[in-house]
Amino acid sequence: MINFSLQGKVALVTGAAYGIGMAIAEAYAEAGAKIAFNCRSQHHLDQAMADYKAKGIEALGYICDVTKEDDVKKMVADIEQKFGTIDILVNNAGIIKRIPMTEMSAEEFRQVIDIDLTAPFIVSKAVIPGMIKKGHGKIINICSMMSELGRETVSAYAAAKGGLKMLTRNICSEYGEYNIQCNGIGPGYIATPQTAPLRERQADGSRHPFDQFIVSKTPAGRWGTVEDLQGPAVFLASDASDFVNGHILYVDGGILAYIGKQPK
Template identity: 60%
Template sequence: MKGLELFNLSGKVALVTGSSHGLGMAVATALAQAGATLVINGASSAEKLAEAVKEYAKQGIHAHAYLFDVTNEQQVTEYVSKIEREVGPIDILVNNAGIIKRIPALEMSLTDWQQVICTDLTGPFLMSKIVAKGMKERGGGKIINMCSMMSEVGRDTVSAYAAAKGGLKMLTRNLATEWARYHIQVNGIGPGYFATSQTAPIRVNGHPFHEFILKRTPAGRWGNPEDLAGTAIFLASPASDFVTGQVVYVDGGILASLGKAANED
C-alpha cells in the first residue's frame, strides 16, 4: 500500500459516538468521505438523531444511526452486537460522546462529578472494551479517543471534565500498551478551541474570551471543524499502523506556546 492508498478507508466500518452534531459530526463526516461506512450514535433523542441523518445525507453520506447510552454496559453490549449484525464488523471506533459541567469545584455536587466522569471516561472504557473484543478476533482495529487540551492543563470551573480527560489520555496509553499485540492501535485527538454552534455566542469581536483565544493561539484563529479531518483520517487509516498510545493536539499551537507577548501583533 502506497501514497494516498494509505489513507483509504473503503471497506471499513466506523462507529463515532456522540456524532449528531459538532466536532463528532465533523470527524464522522471526514471518515465517511475517506470511504468508511458510517455508523453514528446519540443518546438524547431519536428525533435529534434523525435530524443528524438528514444532515449527513445533504453531504451525500448515508449514516446508520443507533440510539444508545455509552455509559450503560448492557446497552453498549447489545448495540455493538446489533451494529455488527446489521452493518458489519466495527473496524474504527471514535469515542467522542462527552459532556462538560462548568461548576466551581467547591460548589460541584457528587452527582454532577460522577455524571461527567461516567460519560467522559467510563463511557470510552466500556465502548473500547466491548468493541475491541471483536477487533482482537479479527486481527486488528483502530480506536480514537477524543481527548482535550484539558488532558494537559487546568482551567477554572472544569475540574470534573479535566479529571476525566486527563484520565482518558492515560486510558489511551494503557489500552494501546495492552492491545498493540493484537494489532489494535489506540490514539487520541485533543481539540483546541473550535468554531461550533456552542461557541458562536462568544465568537464575536469585543467579547473578552474571543479576544483571549485570538491572542493565546499562535495560529491566531479558532479552529474550524474541518481542521480535525486530516488527523482523524490518519489515525483511522493504515497510515498510522505503527502509531499507538499518542494524543495529537489539534489546537493551533496553544499547548506549544505561552502565547503572544502583549506588544505583539
C-alpha cells in the same frame, strides 16, 4: 504508497449527531468507510439522519446511552450484524459542566466522569474482542487540551480528559500486540454553533473578551474549525498510522507549545 483510504471499513463514532463527531464521520465516509453513530434522543437522531442523508451518507443511527454497558453491547452487536466487525471506534461523546469546584456536587462530578471517561472504557471494551478476532483495529479517543492543562470551573472535565489520555495509553499497552492502535485527538478551541456566542462582536465592534483571550493564546491566531480535525482523524483511522500508538495528537493551533506574549 501511503494508504489513507478507509474503503470498506466500518466506523462507529459516538455522539456524532452534530459538531465534531459528525465532521469526523463525514470525513470517514468520504474516505470510504461505512458510518454508525449514536445519540441520546429521538429528536437528535431524526435531525442527524436527515443531515447525513443530505450529505449523501447512509449512516446507521442509534439512540444509545454509552454509559450503560448492556445498551452498548446491543448497539455493537447490531452494527456487526448489519455492517460487519467495527474497524474504527471514535469515542467522541462527552459533556462539560463549568462549575467552580467548591460549588460542584459529587453527583455532577460523577456525571462528567461517567460520560467522558467511563463511557469510552465501556465502548472500547465492547469493540476490542471483534478487533482482536479480525486482527486489526483503530480506537481514537477525543481528548482535550484539558488532558494537559487545568482551568477554573472545569475540574471534572479536566479530570476525565486527563484520565482519557491515560486510558488511551493503557489500551495501546494492553492491546497493541493484537494490531490495535489506540490514539487520541486533543482539539483546541473549535468554532462550533455552541461556541458562537463567545465569538460574537460586541456592540462597539470589538471582540468578545473570551475570543480575544483565545486568539491571543493561539499562535495560529484563530479558532480551529471542525474541518481542521478531519485530516488528523482520517490519518489515525487509516493504515498510514499503523505504527502510531498511545499518542495524543493535539490539534490546537499551537496553544500547548506557547507561553504567551509578554504584557506591554
